[in-house]
Amino acid sequence: MEDTAAPASAPEQVASPRRAPTQQRSRERVERMLAAASALIAQQGSDAMRMGEVAERAGVSIGSLYQFFPDKRAIVWALAERYTAESQACISSALKDVSDAEGLRQAFSELVDIYYRLFLAEPVMRDIWSGTQADKALRQLELADSRANAEFLTAVLKRLQPGADPVALETTAFLVWQMGEAAVRLAISVDRQEGDRLVAAYKRMALRELLEG
Amino acid sequence: MEDTAAPASAPEQVASPRRAPTQQRSRERVERMLAAASALIAQQGSDAMRMGEVAERAGVSIGSLYQFFPDKRAIVWALAERYTAESQACISSALKDVSDAEGLRQAFSELVDIYYRLFLAEPVMRDIWSGTQADKALRQLELADSRANAEFLTAVLKRLQPGADPVALETTAFLVWQMGEAAVRLAISVDRQEGDRLVAAYKRMALRELLEG
DNA sequence: TTGCAAATGTGAGGATTACTCATATTTTCA
DNA sequence: TGAAAATATGAGTAATCCTCACATTTGCAA
Numbered sequence: 365m366e367d368t369a370a371p372a373s374a375p376e377q378v379a380s381p382r383r384a385p386t387q388q389r390s391r392e393r394v395e396r397m398l399a400a401a402s403a404l405i406a407q408q409g410s411d412a413m414r415m416g417e418v419a420e421r422a423g424v425s426i427g428s429l430y431q432f433f434p435d436k437r438a439i440v441w442a443l444a445e446r447y448t449a450e451s452q453a454c455i456s457s458a459l460k461d462v463s464d465a466e467g468l469r470q471a472f473s474e475l476v477d478i479y480y481r482l483f484l485a486e487p488v489m490r491d492i493w494s495g496t497q498a499d500k501a502l503r504q505l506e507l508a509d510s511r512a513n514a515e516f517l518t519a520v521l522k523r524l525q526p527g528a529d530p531v532a533l534e535t536t537a538f539l540v541w542q543m544g545e546a547a548v549r550l551a552i553s554v555d556r557q558e559g560d561r562l563v564a565a566y567k568r569m570a571l572r573e574l575l576e577g
Numbered sequence: 578m579e580d581t582a583a584p585a586s587a588p589e590q591v592a593s594p595r596r597a598p599t600q601q602r603s604r605e606r607v608e609r610m611l612a613a614a615s616a617l618i619a620q621q622g623s624d625a626m627r628m629g630e631v632a633e634r635a636g637v638s639i640g641s642l643y644q645f646f647p648d649k650r651a652i653v654w655a656l657a658e659r660y661t662a663e664s665q666a667c668i669s670s671a672l673k674d675v676s677d678a679e680g681l682r683q684a685f686s687e688l689v690d691i692y693y694r695l696f697l698a699e700p701v702m703r704d705i706w707s708g709t710q711a712d713k714a715l716r717q718l719e720l721a722d723s724r725a726n727a728e729f730l731t732a733v734l735k736r737l738q739p740g741a742d743p744v745a746l747e748t749t750a751f752l753v754w755q756m757g758e759a760a761v762r763l764a765i766s767v768d769r770q771e772g773d774r775l776v777a778a779y780k781r782m783a784l785r786e787l788l789e790g
Numbered sequence: 791t792t793g794c795a796a797a798t799g800t801g802a803g804g805a806t807t808a809c810t811c812a813t814a815t816t817t818t819c820a
Numbered sequence: 821t822g823a824a825a826a827t828a829t830g831a832g833t834a835a836t837c838c839t840c841a842c843a844t845t846t847g848c849a850a
Contacts, residue, residue: 383797387846390798411711415837425800430838494710497762498624507766535774539760539782546759547752549710553720561748569752573782596826600817603827628808638829643809 382434394432396422401439406487410440410495441501444492448509454478459516465575468520472574473567476544480563483552490552493545510545514538517574525577536577540570595647607645609635614652619700623653623708654714657705661722667691672729678788681733685787686780689757693776696765703765706758723758727751730787738790749790753783 385391400421404413415436419426433439458471483490496502517537522530547566551559598604613634617626628649632639646652671684696703709715730750735743760779764772 385798387797389846393798414835426838427800427840428798431798434838436837497707497709498711503766531774532778535771535778539763539775539778542763543756543759543779543782546756550752550755553716558748561744562752565745565748565752566756569756569782569786572785598827600826602817606827627806639809640811640829641827644827647809649808 382430382432382438385432390432393422393424393428397424397429397432398439398442402443402488405440405443405491409491437499437501440492440495440499441505443488444502444505447489447492448505451479451482452509452512455513456516459520462520463523465524468524468574469571472571476548476563476567476570479544480548480551480559483548493549506545510541511538514541517541521574524575528577536573540573544570595643595645595651598645603645606635606637606641610637610642610645611652611655615656615701618653618656618704622704650712650714653705653708653712654718656701657715657718660702660705661718664692664695665722665725668726669729672733675733676736678737681737681787682784685784689761689776689780689783692757693761693764693772696761706762719758723754724751727754730754734787737788741790749786753786757783 385394397418400418401413404417404421413436415429416426418439419429422429429439433442455475458475462468462471483493492502493506496506514534514537517540518530518534521528521533521537525533544566547562551562554562598607610631613631614626617630617634626649628642629639631652632642635642642652646655668688671688675681675684696706705715706719709719727747727750730753731743731747734741734746734750738746757779760775764775767775
């Protein structure tokens with residue numbers, strides 16, 4: 365992850381582009397804005413987050429906020445983008461060297477656990493990806509991210525099943541991946557015990573699909 | 578489905594309860610409000626739907642709208658409730674008499690197709706269940722609905738696998754059901770061809786889980 | 791150093807919109 | 821028939837996103 369928090373306005377959906385912070389000073393301020401937003405989202409959720417509060421907490425004026433973020437959603441989007449970048453790196457490295465069934469079983473199981481624990485522990489992630497369905501820009505980001513992650517999985521499958529139809533493998537990987545995200549989101553919205561059972565059941569189901577074609 | 582459109586304010590989350598329409602006149606007006614809301618959601622999505630527009634289109638004043646719906650979300654909620662009632666009836670009757678593996682295969686496959694086609698054809702359903710994650714009341718409704726539907730599936734599984742652990746069967750049924758909703762939502766957000774492939778892959782995966790335990 | 795252009799900072803105020811409430815009208819029914 | 825309950829109304833309130841005209845700071849060429 366870069367240290368320059370490029371505000372990275374979302375494609376199309378979001379209003380007008382904003383200036384990227386080029387000076388040291390403004391880069392630090394943008395950091396503070398994002399940190400403030402993150403804290404507020406953790407407390408109240410992104411929907412209840414008020415732009416005025418973000419500015420106040422970051423110690424900047426409301427105008428400065430809009431200097432770098434075209435609108436409210438762009439802030440959430442910027443945070444989301446960081447999470448995806450981080451997790452993609454993690455996933456890539458976990459799946460990179462998988463070359464047999466047992467390796468896949470272990471790596472996949474571990475990834476699911478990590479993801480589950482992350483969602484349990486990180487209210488900001490939970491909130492951001494909950495709003496994913498409603499916000500088109502976020503939905504696009506999530507789909508793109510999911511596709512990228514599924515590709516790592518596809519690569520593994522192609523190694524394990526050289527003869528299989530590539531399109532079928534891609535479909536399977538993408539589906540399994542999205543099912544995983546849905547399973548984890550489901551798991552965290554029920555009580556812990558049932559959540560654990562659901563995640564375990566998902567793992568079994570997914571691994572069977574991945575290993576037995 | 579009842580003909581009295583009980584506004585049915587959402588539990589807890591939503592502000593103050595409102596009067597239920599008891600007179601013929603007001604029942605008709607509430608119908609018009611819901612119809613107007615439905616049309617506007619189909620056009621622009623529930624987020625862009627304006628209360629003023631709903632009132633105007635329904636031919637009532639803004640005050641009348643709030644006489645029966647405590648807030649904007651309650652209108653969406655009322656529409657959502659109708660869809661769930663309708664689909665529960667459909668699902669119940671489809672699964673009621675399933676008693677063997679082949680029957681389950683057919684009934685399940687057909688249900689998934691119906692659901693997929695419904696989402697493709699009904700912008701209002703799409704929109705409502707897209708916002709499901711962000712709105713807690715809707716999320717609860719969806720979870721309750723999904724649990725109810727999964728119960729029909731659990732009943733079938735218990736018939737087909739009398740010896741199996743009931744909790745495991747419940748978990749499987751609930752997970753498979755939620756995965757189905759996620760799969761369909763995914764399918765409609767990619768191009769048609771890929772969507773079809775994803776739904777087909779989901780069916781295979783789900784049926785394997787349901788039939789082979 | 792100086793001076794100027796670009797970058798950055800500010801916050802009062804415009805614009806939108808969900809929602810309220812005092813008041814008027816209609817319906818029910820004893 | 822008349823009064824209480826139900827229903828209808830829409831101007832007004834409050835909250836909040838975002839803009840914009842203007843002030844300040846920074847980078848840098850002369």
